Amino acid sequence: MAEAPKRVRTRHFARAKEEGITITGLTSYDVLTAQIFDEAGIDFLLVGDSAGNTVLGYDTTLPVTIDDLIPLTRGVVRGVKRALVVADMPFGSYETGPDEALHTAFRFMKETGAHAVKLEGGVRSAEQIRRIVSAGIPVMGHVGFTPQSEHGLGGHVIQGRGTAADQLLADAKAVEEAGAFAVVLEMVPAEAAERVTAELSIPTISVGAGPHCDGQLVVWTDWAGLTSGRIPKFVKQYANLRDVLFDAAVAYKADVESGAYPDEAHSYSDETAEKAHRDRE
Numbered sequence: 001m002a003e004a005p006k007r008v009r010t011r012h013f014a015r016a017k018e019e020g021i022t023i024t025g026l027t028s029y030d031v032l033t034a035q036i037f038d039e040a041g042i043d044f045l046l047v048g049d050s051a052g053n054t055v056l057g058y059d060t061t062l063p064v065t066i067d068d069l070i071p072l073t074r075g076v077v078r079g080v081k082r083a084l085v086v087a088d089m090p091f092g093s094y095e096t097g098p099d100e101a102l103h104t105a106f107r108f109m110k111e112t113g114a115h116a117v118k119l120e121g122g123v124r125s126a127e128q129i130r131r132i133v134s135a136g137i138p139v140m141g142h143v144g145f146t147p148q149s150e151h152g153l154g155g156h157v158i159q160g161r162g163t164a165a166d167q168l169l170a171d172a173k174a175v176e177e178a179g180a181f182a183v184v185l186e187m188v189p190a191e192a193a194e195r196v197t198a199e200l201s202i203p204t205i206s207v208g209a210g211p212h213c214d215g216q217l218v219v220w221t222d223w224a225g226l227t228s229g230r231i232p233k234f235v236k237q238y239a240n241l242r243d244v245l246f247d248a249a250v251a252y253k254a255d256v257e258s259g260a261y262p263d264e265a266h267s268y269s270d271e272t273a274e275k276a277h278r279d280r281e
């Protein structure tokens with residue numbers, strides 16, 4: 001039997017930054033994609049609250065609950081042998097304070113088997129991060145464009161432009177000082193992300209933050225061409241699954257309506273059962 005691959009741990013994130021090896025991440029919301037991405041060697045899988053968009057069909061991540069994400073996270077955990085699984089803490093599950101944040105993190109760790117949690121916000125979330133880390137739970141931070149605050153931010157607005165670069169750096173530093181093992185920078189100019197990456201000792205993970213970060217992450221349904229409608233400009237499409245599945249559904253419908261499917265090869269008969277029985281003897 002093939003030996004189980006060595007699991008990715010948070011210390012491997014630190015080592016990757018030191019050695020200049022770029023970290024790869026994708027979102028995942030189910031066991032089948034988790035298996036595929038894990039086998040391909042993707043280092044970490046984020047069970048994002050982007051499931052609100054990609055799985056549940058909402059326009060934003062705001063309605064997503066802990067109870068929505070727990071079963072999805074369980075599926076992803078069951079699919080991996082090597083990748084580190086990060087559970088995204090949804091809107092309204094940590095903002096009131098460190099106690100609420102730790103309670104939510106405990107739920108994800110105990111009920112899903114995830115290896116780390118993620119929450120949004122820099123300076124404003126530092127105490128939450130500190131408390132969760134002190135309980136032995138690794139935290140990934142998330143600064144720049146934070147989708148749970150999209151109404152407060154006034155839409156999908158690029159963060160850290162011009163003088164706002166100082167606030168971005170302060171937020172990223174607050175996340176590092178609170179004990180996070182990595183920080184996502186979302187929708188930030190490449191120059192600002194480069195500066196943050198140079199100033200931090202923990203790895204930065206880019207979601208639309210250019211090529212100078214220590215890792216890259218993307219919502220898998222965007223990247224695979226499954227998402228309907230507009231996808232963010234920063235996403236490069238690596239497949240066209242929407243067309244693949246559409247063509248398959250059209251071909252299946254035509255075959256069923258014409259009687260071409262199911263044929264003999266895809267049906268059971270008494271004769272096949274007899275032959276199978278004979279072959280076993």
Ligand SMILES: Nc1nc(=O)c2c([nH]1)NC[C@@H]1CN(c3ccc(C(=O)N[C@@H](CCC(=O)O)C(=O)O)cc3)CN21
Nearest residue numbers: 050053054061147155156157219222227231232233234
């Ligand atoms: N499918 C999906 N992909 C994502 O990247 C994603 C989610 N869902 N849900 C949660 C957040 C929201 N994010 C988003 C959502 C939209 C844009 C977007 O439309 N950006 C525009 C520019 C701004 C605008 O005009 O609205 C773009 O063209 O990049 C960007 C990030 C990132 N996350």
Ligand SMILES: CC(C)C(=O)C(=O)O
Nearest residue numbers: 027048049050184207
């Ligand atoms: C876009 C990433 C960073 C995320 O938070 C999500 O997928 O929910």
Ligand SMILES: [Mg+2]
Nearest residue numbers: 048049050088
């Ligand atoms: Mg998220």
